[in-house]
Amino acid sequence: MSPDLPPLLFDRGLLRQRRNRAARSIQSYNFLVQRAFDDICDRVEGVMRDFDHGVILGGGPGLQAEFRHRHAGSKTGWVAQSDLAPAVAGRLESPALALDEERLPFADSSLDLIMAPLGLHWTNDLPGVLVQLRRALKPDGFLAAALLGGNSLTELRQCLATAESELSGGAHARVSPLAGTFDIAALLQRAGFTMPVADIDRVTVRYDNAFALMADLRGMGETSILADRPRRPATRALFVRMAEIYAQRFSDPDGRIRATFEIVHAAGWAPHPDQPVAKRPGSATVRLADALGVTEESAGEKAGR
Structure with a gap:
């Protein structure tokens, strides 16, 4: 592998295969x-x-129909949707595309709006993908994206690692690593977006047991796609022990378990000359005290003097 290329953390061929398999029920x-x-x-x-x-x-x-019925759809003309998996793309409303987010086919400055709900966390080169998205946007085009953050499924990770350590004396990575505590706004700015913003939505979902959680992950097409995953299938004993540990550590009084999902939201604009520009620090011509109509008072000597 070239030293200039990002590491291949995820097997996107496996992701495509699993989304194809889940296509009939993924909605x-x-x-x-x-x-x-x-x-x-x-x-x-x-x-x-x-x-x-x-x-x-x-x-x-289902997203195109929802979009059309919202005010967001009434202010948008032509809208297409894509998916990495052809079987899922075949179930989307037209116009629909099967494409790989790591190799976007859009011409430069061809789109006014890009919405990316929960897919970019499986890209091996997120900064590179953001650059492609910015190039695809016309000047003053808008990107709104959401991706799963690093604290997602923290309970499942801990319980799998503990169970495998108990049974075999060591633990393998069996849940794909997701974006950690990175500054997504800084990544947007680095990719050429202006006025980037970001925030986090933490969601707790409750299940009857860990096996119900894993069934949901399979239905979503969100099971592990680590490129360097163990090639030997995990044993049933591992999952049984994991479920026991999960119930002991992360259950509520009614016996149901908790699973954490962290949704990282990010938004930014393609540059345009008419966009507001932040003023240079120290360039203010009006004192804050004057603007507020108050008398400025000294805070006293600086600490340590």
Whole structure:
């Protein structure tokens, strides 16, 4: 591998295969996508302008219909949706595309709006993908994205590691690593976006047991796709012990277990000459005290003097 290329953490061929397998029922497991997309639509509706051409990257079936029925859809003209998996793309409303987010086919300056609900966390080179997205946007185009953050499934990770250590004396990575405590706004700025913003939505979902949680993850197509994953299948004993530990450590008084999902939201603009520009520090011509109509008072000597 070239030293200039990012490490291949994820097997995107396996991700495509698993989403293809889950295509028939994936819409039944889209509660996290739905939550993320609702927030994305809110952000689009808060923008005081219309959009001629937009695209929804990933998310699965049902999002185009929802988008059309919201104010966000009424202010957007042509909208397409894509998915990495052809079987999922085949269930999307037209116009639909099967594409790889790591190699976007959009021409430079061809889109006004890009919405990316819960798909970019599986890209091996997120900074590079953000650069592609910025290039695809016209000047003053808008990006609103959501991706799973590093604290997602922290309970499952801990319990799997503990169970495997008990049974075999060592632990393998069996849950894909997700984006950690990175500064997504800084990544957007580095990719050329202006006015970047970011925030985190933490969601706790309760299940009857750990096996119900894993069934949901399979239905979402969100099981581990680590490129360097163990090639030997995990034993049933491992999962049984993991479920026992999970119930001991992370259950509520009614016996149901908790699972944490962290949704990282990010938004930014393609540069345009008419956008507001932050003033240079120290360039203010009016004192804050004068603007507030108060008398400025000294805070006293500096600490340590």
